[in-house]
Amino acid sequence: MSALEETAQKNHNVIIEDRKKFTLSGVKEVLAFDDESIALETVMGKLYIKGAGLHILSFESEIGDLAGEGRLHAVIYTAEEPNGGFFHRLFR
Numbered sequence: 001m002s003a004l005e006e007t008a009q010k011n012h013n014v015i016i017e018d019r020k021k022f023t024l025s026g027v028k029e030v031l032a033f034d035d036e037s038i039a040l041e042t043v044m045g046k047l048y049i050k051g052a053g054l055h056i057l058s059f060e061s062e063i064g065d066l067a068g069e070g071r072l073h074a075v076i077y078t079a080e081e082p083n084g085g086f087f088h089r090l091f092r
Contacts, residue, residue: 012044019072022049027066030059038068050074 012026024042031039031046033056038049043064054070 024066
């Protein structure tokens with residue numbers, strides 16, 4: 001991995017445009033996705049995106065950049081897997 005790629009992996013940014021388009025950096029892995037939710041592992045922990053008509057447009061795993069679109073309802077960080085309560089209902 002180059003020094004540029006290592007630096008990019010350490011930074012994490014989320015850009016949301018009009019709740020319809022989103023761009024993320026610092027994404028390590030796409031854990032799961034469908035048209036209503038996306039689960040990601042980022043350099044800052046797990047990130048869950050909830051919405052409607054969600055699509056991943058591109059994911060450059062070497063540098064950790066992800067772009068997507070759809071109607072965003074929630075963006076949630078968590079250190080734990082959603083296994084009950086609020087998060088379980090939100091992401092099932």
